[in-house]
Amino acid sequence: MSDCDRPNLPPCLRSFALRQLEMQHAHLQPPLMERAGQAAADWLLPRLQAGDRLLLLAGPGNNGGDVLVMARHLHQRGVPLHLVWLGEEARLPGDAAAALQQLRAAGCPLHTSLPPAQQWDWAVDGLFGIGLQRPLQGQYAEAVNYLHLYARRILALDIPSGLQADTGYPTGPAVRAQYTLTFLSDKPGLWTGAGQDHAGEVHIAPLLDTLSVTDGWRLDQLPARLPARPHDSHKGRFGRVGIIGGAAGMQGAALLAGRAALQLGAGRVWLGGLSPLPLDVSHLQLMQQPADTLCTQALEALVVGPGMGLEHAALQLLQQSLHSTAPLLLDADALTLLGAHPALHTTVQQRPAPTLLTPHPLEAARLLGCTVADIQADRIQHALQLAQQFKAWVVLKGAGSIVASPDGQWWVNGSGNPGLAVAGMGDVLAGMVAALLAQGMAAGDALLGAIWLHGAAADDAVAQQGGPIGLSCDEVITAARSRLNRACY
Template sequence: MTRAMPETDRLPHALYRAEQVRNLDRTAIEECDMPGIELMNRAGSVAFRALRDRWPAARRLTVLAGIGNNGGDGYVIARLARAAGLSVRVLQLGDAERLRGDAALSCLAYRNAGGVVESYAALPRNTDVYVDAIFGTGLERAVEGQWAEAVKALNLQRAPVLAVDMPSGLHSDTGRVLGAAVKAGATVSFIGLKQGLFLGAGPEHRGELSFSALEIPATVYSREILSLRRVDWPQQVELLAPRSRLAHKGDCGHVLLIGGAPGMSGAVRLAGEAALRAGAGLVTIATHPQHASWLNLTRPELMVAGVDCAEALDPLIERADVVAVGPGLGRDAWGRQLWMRAQALGLPLIVDADALTLLAEQPLNRADWILTPHPGEAARLLQVGAQEVEQDRLQALRLLQERYGGVTVLKGSGTLICDGSQRPPAVCSDGNPGMATAGSGDVLTGVVAALRAQGLDADAAATAGVCLHAAAGDQAARCGERGLIASDIIAAMRPLANGIEAA
């Protein structure tokens, strides 16, 4: 018997481009004796179950159907809803005569079951749930005309929307909004998770996400190399093995943090405490003499050294395993000389904040560092606008890694990680908007530096660090996203790092 892909409550970690998913679909149909109409019926059935589970009290359904296979899925949902006793209206966008193949068969089956198809003119108000079955995964051009009107009308309704496979108007590969895109309350994706659901505006538009492989045989998936990896903390926590009973602080890594110009001491202080909470045995902060004497008053476990010139770093560097530079560094003469000294070191390096801006002025490529830019810093590094970075974050990530080497972490909604190897880049599916707060990136710098100091290689430290940081942010947001501060993320980190609390 051919083994099917298992159905689980957790989302798969493999992500694909739209073209790859179409290839998987075609292989299942042509080589595995799985008729397209059977797959369409399965997709509609899965989507209808998801709708009933998510909104069990819903009794009135409106399905917006396009003229492709996505519309065919919508007709299956409508037919099943009528059979379950729900009140159903189907609004057809585009000429129903253009329906072909399996989509036409699904429309016919709905009509034969007594269903009525109306041409779209406006959305009915008396609806409990709308079903977005307008566009599938192949959309490349901007949504215009009646299609755009329907999408915008959906977004103005108070009733929730279930998106079938992809929210209409969202690019399946980049997560870019193509003129207008549906903001769904939930999305059900089939066969292969589309990477655009995790990139760009994808997390904003998809709502609650679920997935079904539609019982496609596991062998089919061996034909396609995934284009992106989804990573999260439950997967990454396994990298942190229990400590030896004989461990001492020297075994757990010594992090040197360089930063904290006058008026910006908080950034490097946050990074230092985050490094301790992520398990570093020792943390030294090299900072401006103006505030070195009091920087660790509220966290005495931090060692602090005032440095007034680059040469003053040398004795600190001799004791360190990993150096992180940038939080609050500034771009004046003091910060510049420390940056020049840091990049000349032979130690593993984490580069963030002001150090990234200085790097953009004099680009350098090296293999043993981790760069952690946000979109604005990435734009400076690539000499483009921030909007261009956000339009295709995955492409920007690859360009950054090629230009500067090492491991690149592109922060933001769906933080991305790439080490330039044959292994696909990774996207973190954890995290929340509350983490868009001052100091959050400095916390990430400390976390990544600590994991690197504890022996993880650069890619593993970056990936695990991003996921731990995001999971801690999600724990902190249980009290609400608004008002979340960077210190809340640090406070949530310790139980997660020890596997005591699930993400």
């Protein structure tokens, strides 16, 4: 087990792993589908109020089978409901066919087309789950539209129909639910890409006592803690950070990274500007050095890229920085330059010290020579590919950031909100990672910790100050500082 296997984080499984579980438990009693349908009924019952109008939509596969089981349980408990099944009996998989028979035996009425337009207090989406194979069309696309028009609250079973469970990518029309009750384990598609916009609040029905397969994890807490600081401390114990960036017109990027590094606890921080940097009067302890000196200075973390620009001087500094013996974080313009100069890739791969890459989807596309749409269609796969190609720790930023390790592990982050989608937040993140590296965290821990902290801080700031519109970098830095202290003390 590597130092980054973290069994205390919720496991997040893709379809191939879920199918393995399904095969391993094919003879379980009660069967998985019975457990899923029962769990769904148990979830909904306490949330229903007298007189609520409830619509259940069941699709042609086993996701539909879950709804048929759920409907039977609700019917047997006297809950009035309107069940629509959009499947073909001759093509029903075995478990769903058994669920249909039991439903009929229980005397629960079943309809085979959408009802006329009318309001529903609750609707259950059981059209498609992890077996989605193509964009929804015809009656299924109409059903999604119907739900959006007439349901006040939608509960999606397993995954909102039309959303890919492995990628969070909607292939066409896809349900936007208020709640998702997902079975067996968490799924990356509920968190990354468009996932959170479709899934709403995610609840997990484990169905089994333990999971016998592994894949990735959802990041929902600080994965490693910093040791408490002894009273007998001095600044030399908390590491040295260098930050190279801040070309003319973009000096703020380097300053923001520096502020974040300081406030998250780095002992000493030097900025190496590509243009003269102003004095940060609110952070007078930020020091400056010629940028090229930082490439050879002894440091615990070197950040290269925030506001660095793409001029020749920036390229030269990037080349020099690749030979630094410090853990090296390449961000922003450094990644664009790296994408444009494949000759540097081997140098990155061969660095003896850890390398961390923090691309957003466009920077990832430049590094891999593909389009942003390609990246977003499978964020996990592309993050893993980058990590392998550069032998680096990688975070693919964006909603539900994906962290990938050089040895093929991945995590999806569950913290954060759209307030982070503004200029400067990436610089703040780079500074936060550097601060954790400087204080002695290993590269993976520092990256995972900063990714989670950055999102959690934004959530705290929005909860306390309002947002997400207008969230500022300094609010996030301050909130991150207090989160880190709460997590460590």
